[in-house]
Amino acid sequence: MxxxxxxxxxxxxxxxxxxxxxxxxxxxxxxxxxxxxxxxxxxxxxxxxxxxxxxxxxxxxxxxxxxxxxxxxxxxxxxxxxxxxxxxxxxxxxxxxxxxxxxxxxxxPKEKKYEICNNKMLTDKFLRTHALYTPQIYENPDKIKKYPVIIKPKNGAGCVDVYKADNLEEAIVFYKKVPNPIIQEYIEGVHYTVDTYFDRCDGVLCSVPRKRIKVREAEVMIAKIEMQEEVMNVAQQLTKFFSEEGPMNIQVILSVDDGKPYIIDIHCRIGGGSELSIEGGVPLHEWIIDDIIGGEKRIQYIVNDGLIMTRYFDAFFINENSSIKNNIKR
Structure with a gap:
């Protein structure tokens, strides 16, 4: 049927x-x-x-x-x-x-573009090609010029196998422990996740920074929309250079040392905390559906700057021996 x-x-x-x-x-x-x-x-x-x-x-x-x-x-x-x-x-x-x-x-995105996001070395090359700020990368522990550093997998995601090393001894230990490791300069500053969206006709539709206030196992639990101009601009530039239809979420640290916005990660998909941007007035979910169906987008919106999200875990309860769909309790 x-x-x-x-x-x-x-x-x-x-x-x-x-x-x-x-x-x-x-x-x-x-x-x-x-x-x-x-x-x-x-x-x-x-x-x-x-x-x-x-x-x-x-x-x-x-x-x-x-x-x-x-x-x-x-x-x-x-x-x-x-x-x-x-x-x-x-x-x-x-x-x-x-x-x-x-x-x-x-x-x-097509393969060459999403590989830029998934491979930290390609991410670094792409950002430097377009003159965007990104932390320095060290080839191995012996090449480190300044501590602390971050050691993580070249193809990692979700803060898995990510370590902060404060000295050479720790760097050597973590470098051996992490699979396919990369050593990255540690940037002290305010951490943002920026929701952006690229449209083939209208270009970048949004750039909404979400300040990460509290994070649990890579999942943001408390966040705040903070329309910080430097962070918005660098995310918008990156999205324009990337030029791939759909959502992106970009990790940016605004350095307390030099005030520059350093891009540390790129994901060519909607983010786990993007619901804050949606509640704040940005119709990301609508644009995703519109792009798939071919509908006209609503591109006029007002961002609720300063909106805070605080999250908690909810649960479904299912009777094991009954029809799952018909026996859900909240």
């Missing part, structure tokens, strides 16, 4: 419940012939209890993933894919042509 609605897949977004709710609300208000579905490797992901449908997929690293995924796209009438996890980009890119032949749009 043919699906009544066209589906947009929020791919492996796991606990991005609030973001999913925003997208669903927008679809119901403007694009009633579409629905939002989500996916992961088991039904216990929190997002599965709020989206219109949920699909269990094999691991993206498995041999059967491609054939299963392509069949799901056809069966669920999926016309667009919203990416979340940086580590999924490479596998989906390999399938891009096959996915697009099914009439499904993937909102993510």
């Amino acid at each position: 043919k699906n009544k609605k066209k589906s947009i897949l929020f791919f492996n977004a796991r606990r991005r419940v609030n973001m999913a709710k925003k997208m669903i609300e927008y679809l119901k208000n403007r694009y009633t012939e579409y629905q939002l579905i989500s996916s992961d490797t088991d039904y216990l992901d929190p997002i599965s209890y709020v989206t219109d449908d949920f699909v269990v997929l094999p691991s993206i690293e498995s041999q059967e993933f491609e054939s299963v995924f392509l069949e799901v796209i056809k069966k669920k009438n999926i016309v667009g894919i919203i990416m979340w996890n940086d580590k999924d980009f490479a596998a989906i890119e390999k399938m891009r042509l096959k996915i697009e032949k099914l009439g499904c749009k993937i909102l993510m």
Whole structure:
């Protein structure tokens, strides 16, 4: 039986419940012939209890993933894919042509661009090519000129295996411990995550800095919109140089030493704390949906500068031996 609605897949977004709710609300208000579905490797992901449908997929690293995924796209009438996890980009890119032949749009940059985000050495080269400030990189512990330094994986994300070394002895230990390590100058300052969005016709639609006040395991728990001009400008410049349709979130540290905005990380997707920007008036979720469907964007908005977000964990409770979807308690 043919699906009544066209589906947009929020791919492996796991606990991005609030973001999913925003997208669903927008679809119901403007694009009633579409629905939002989500996916992961088991039904216990929190997002599965709020989206219109949920699909269990094999691991993206498995041999059967491609054939299963392509069949799901056809069966669920999926016309667009919203990416979340940086580590999924490479596998989906390999399938891009096959996915697009099914009439499904993937909102993510081409391989050369997302590799700039995922590889810290390529990130550094890109930023320096465009004369944007970024911390100095040292080849190995013996080359370090100033402490402290940050040691982290070249292809890492989410603060996994990230260490601060205050001296040569610590640097040697962490350099051996971290897989495929990179040594980066430590910048003391105010840490921001900046939400930006690039449109092929209108250019950069927004640049909204979120000051990171409290972070837990790489996830921002308390943040504040702070329209700091230097930070806004550098993120806008980067997004313009990058010129890839869709959202970006850019990590910037405003140095207390020289007052310069140093870019330390780039992600070509929506951020975990981007819901603050949305609540602050920036329709990021709408633009994502509009780009997938081909609708006209609402580009006039007012930012609630100074808006603070404080988060907490919520839970779903499911009776193990009953139908999961019909036995959810909050």
